Amino acid sequence: MAAKNIDTVKKTLLREMLRIRMIEERIAEIYPRGEIRTPAHFSIGQEAVSVGVCAALGKDDWVFNSHRCHAGYLARGGSLSSMMAELFGRSTGVCGGKSGSAHLASPKINMYSAPILGALIPVGVGVGFSFAMDGKKNIAVVFFGDAAFEEGVCAESINFAVLKKVPVLFVCENNFFSSHTHIKYRQPAIPIYKRVKSYGIEALRVDGMDVMEVYKASARLVKKIRDGSGPLFMECTTYRFLEHVGPNFDFNNPYRTEKEVRMWMRRCPIARLRRRLLKDNTVTEKELESMAEKISLEIDGSLDYARKSPWPEDEDLLKDVY
Amino acid sequence: MYTEKRETKKRLLTYANAISEAHVQTMRNDPDCFIMGLGVTDYKGIFGTTISAFKRFGPKRVIETPASENALTGITIGASLTGKRPVLIHARNDFMFLALDQMINGASKWKYMYGGKSSVSFVIRGIIGKGWGQGPTHSQSIQSVFMHFPGLYIAMPSTPYDAKGFIVSSLSENVPCVIIEHRRLYDTFGDVPKKIYKSKFGKARVIKKGSDITLVATSIMAMEGVKAYIALKKMGISLEVIDPRSLRPLDKDTILRSVRKTGRLIVADTSWTTCGFSSEVAALASGETFKYLKSPIKRIGVADCPSPVSFKLEEKFYPTYKDIFIECCKMLNKTPDLGLIADPIIDSFKGPY
Numbered sequence: 001m002a003a004k005n006i007d008t009v010k011k012t013l014l015r016e017m018l019r020i021r022m023i024e025e026r027i028a029e030i031y032p033r034g035e036i037r038t039p040a041h042f043s044i045g046q047e048a049v050s051v052g053v054c055a056a057l058g059k060d061d062w063v064f065n066s067h068r069c070h071a072g073y074l075a076r077g078g079s080l081s082s083m084m085a086e087l088f089g090r091s092t093g094v095c096g097g098k099s100g101s102a103h104l105a106s107p108k109i110n111m112y113s114a115p116i117l118g119a120l121i122p123v124g125v126g127v128g129f130s131f132a133m134d135g136k137k138n139i140a141v142v143f144f145g146d147a148a149f150e151e152g153v154c155a156e157s158i159n160f161a162v163l164k165k166v167p168v169l170f171v172c173e174n175n176f177f178s179s180h181t182h183i184k185y186r187q188p189a190i191p192i193y194k195r196v197k198s199y200g201i202e203a204l205r206v207d208g209m210d211v212m213e214v215y216k217a218s219a220r221l222v223k224k225i226r227d228g229s230g231p232l233f234m235e236c237t238t239y240r241f242l243e244h245v246g247p248n249f250d251f252n253n254p255y256r257t258e259k260e261v262r263m264w265m266r267r268c269p270i271a272r273l274r275r276r277l278l279k280d281n282t283v284t285e286k287e288l289e290s291m292a293e294k295i296s297l298e299i300d301g302s303l304d305y306a307r308k309s310p311w312p313e314d315e316d317l318l319k320d321v322y
Numbered sequence: 323m324y325t326e327k328r329e330t331k332k333r334l335l336t337y338a339n340a341i342s343e344a345h346v347q348t349m350r351n352d353p354d355c356f357i358m359g360l361g362v363t364d365y366k367g368i369f370g371t372t373i374s375a376f377k378r379f380g381p382k383r384v385i386e387t388p389a390s391e392n393a394l395t396g397i398t399i400g401a402s403l404t405g406k407r408p409v410l411i412h413a414r415n416d417f418m419f420l421a422l423d424q425m426i427n428g429a430s431k432w433k434y435m436y437g438g439k440s441s442v443s444f445v446i447r448g449i450i451g452k453g454w455g456q457g458p459t460h461s462q463s464i465q466s467v468f469m470h471f472p473g474l475y476i477a478m479p480s481t482p483y484d485a486k487g488f489i490v491s492s493l494s495e496n497v498p499c500v501i502i503e504h505r506r507l508y509d510t511f512g513d514v515p516k517k518i519y520k521s522k523f524g525k526a527r528v529i530k531k532g533s534d535i536t537l538v539a540t541s542i543m544a545m546e547g548v549k550a551y552i553a554l555k556k557m558g559i560s561l562e563v564i565d566p567r568s569l570r571p572l573d574k575d576t577i578l579r580s581v582r583k584t585g586r587l588i589v590a591d592t593s594w595t596t597c598g599f600s601s602e603v604a605a606l607a608s609g610e611t612f613k614y615l616k617s618p619i620k621r622i623g624v625a626d627c628p629s630p631v632s633f634k635l636e637e638k639f640y641p642t643y644k645d646i647f648i649e650c651c652k653m654l655n656k657t658p659d660l661g662l663i664a665d666p667i668i669d670s671f672k673g674p675y
């Protein structure tokens with residue numbers, strides 16, 4: 001994408017984020033009806049991270065997500081209909097009704113997710129390690145939350161990757177909370193990226209609410225890794241607007257104030273880019289309207305597909321164990 | 323069945339509140355007792371079980387932690403060596419897989435490998451998730467993993483009474499104890515004395531007396547066993563329902579005595595049958611009561627695949643009282659009256675998970 005006209009890039013990124021936002025808002029809207037029966041961790045507010053990073057990747061790179069994986073799946077180009085059918089527990093789901101929301105994966109697009117904290121960090125390193133063995137230029141990207149950074153396996157994986165110069169980009173989505181516990185109760189005050197720097201690799205922090213900043217940093221880091229730098233680390237500060245798991249706002253709960261949430265909502269990555277692009281006439285209101293309309297129709301189609309899809313058959317239960 | 327009169331004497335608490343009460347009472351009695359875990363100071367307080375303790379004892383004794391299961395387990399071992407009584411909590415028992423090294427290579431053999439001169443005493447609570455598509459990594463029941471290794475005590479409370487009682491007894495043992503709770507029992511009510519009391523490790527409970535078939539059923543399956551008992555009674559079949567409560571040490575006597583009496587055994591567990599609790603009990607009974615057995619021992623567990631997500635598959639994955647009912651009829655060569663189990667099972671669980 002780097003070669004493309006920068007305005008086109010911005011428009012594409014805006015469209016991608018808007019699409020993910022609208023999809024998740026629709027899921028949140030229908031969730032209470034009980035058609036979707038799987039714990040869902042929404043990415044609303046955090047879209048810029050997945051979108052900005054994935055825009056800098058090639059199709060043969062591999063991506064690993066945490067439990068909060070809708071945005072990563074969609075930004076990577078995962079099929080919306082297959083995701084919707086998966087959330088509805090149908091046989092046409094991307095994993096046939098066996099992954100649900102938190103284990104979304106599509107080997108077709110080299111993308112996996114898992115909700116055991118830190119579980120896929122070493123797996124991503126392993127993929128990168130294999131690329132390096134074969135002299136390939138591809139890289140692995142591992143997305144994980146600030147809490148996953150506390151797992152032993154995360155430190156072990158970074159150590160190995162640095163030691164073996166593995167082509168992997170670590171992306172820590174720091175939304176400051178592990179469920180409802182602020183990072184100040186879980187980690188020393190020195191920022192995550194600074195701690196990682198002590199391994200002697202480039203580690204930086206970017207504003208995860210600014211998709212262009214994420215995209216530019218990613219494009220640079222990805223190129224550097226392809227050129228043989230070994231692993232690099234990017235911490236993206238961001239914020240989840242909804243509750244930890246589930247479709248609701250959780251303003252009136254003691255772990256964070258409504259004021260804080262509202263402050264971050266004002267920094268919404270979509271609204272920000274939208275304002276910028278309208279101001280410098282990169283897009284028009286009309287274009288944006290038709291963009292949203294198209295997305296909305298696409299979502300209608302995916303819901304229709306999910307609802308009309310068959311349930312898994314009884315014999316599917318014991319399929320694919322081995 | 324209890325009479326009306328006893329009903330009024332009962333002090334009904336939910337499973338969750340019984341746990342909460344156990345924490346408060348044990349911490350009040352022992353200043354060395356503390357709680358650690360991810361989310362223990364959270365306003366949701368591990369499905370409500372740590373809120374009261376946190377309110378009462380504050381962050382010095384109800385301690386929020388990073389997501390670092392293995393290290394935390396080692397830390398509880400260290401703390402216990404110097405006289406503390408730590409309780410470590412995992413919102414899902416599946417997260418204990420990250421702590422197995424410290425639990426198994428460390429705690430379980432600590433006393434033995436150091437010649438009996440030092441022992442570890444901690445309590446680890448892990449909760450089984452079930453339903454609403456929690457799926458392959460968040461709805462396993464991993465009791466047999468711990469049962470396999472000598473050196474740990476394992477309890478699986480099925481009632482509020484035992485949910486409280488095993489926390490109290492675990493904290494008084496000089497043994498590392500693992501309590502596997504079931505999320506789907508959290509809202510069930512039961513009689514819970516206000517005073518502090520212990521549920522005994524190594525002592526099973528006969529929930530229903532019967533003469534035709536013995537059912538040994540763990541955790542929520544014991545509740546399914548009671549439902550099966552009621553339906554079977556209408557067919558003139560008398561089921562004895564035994565809740566083992568403590569898987570290690572296991573109350574072999576109560577189980578074997580019952581099998582000698584009925585000559586028939588079914589074991590129902592919340593987990594897989596292969597190498598599971600049910601295998602162990604079946605092996606025990608065939609070894610010790612072979613000549614009393616009138617029919618082959620049967621085991622009931624979840625389907626032999628990881629937990630699926632789609633609720634259509636979940637329905638097939640989990641056994642219910644209906645499976646117990648049918649198995650019992652088959653064992654006695656009776657045609658099951660399916661009208662007795664015709665009620666659709668409606669899973670109304672929607673979290674919080």
Ligand SMILES: Cc1ncc(C[n+]2csc(CCOP(=O)(O)OP(=O)(O)O)c2C)c(N)n1
Pocket residue numbers: 041066067068115116117144145146147148149175177178179244360389391413417420
């Ligand atoms: C090994 C493990 N321990 C605990 C949990 C429970 N858990 C699920 S999500 C979560 C918080 C994760 O926070 P973070 O990694 O920062 O990601 P976020 O949810 O903020 O996106 C926790 C503690 C888990 N899934 N896996």
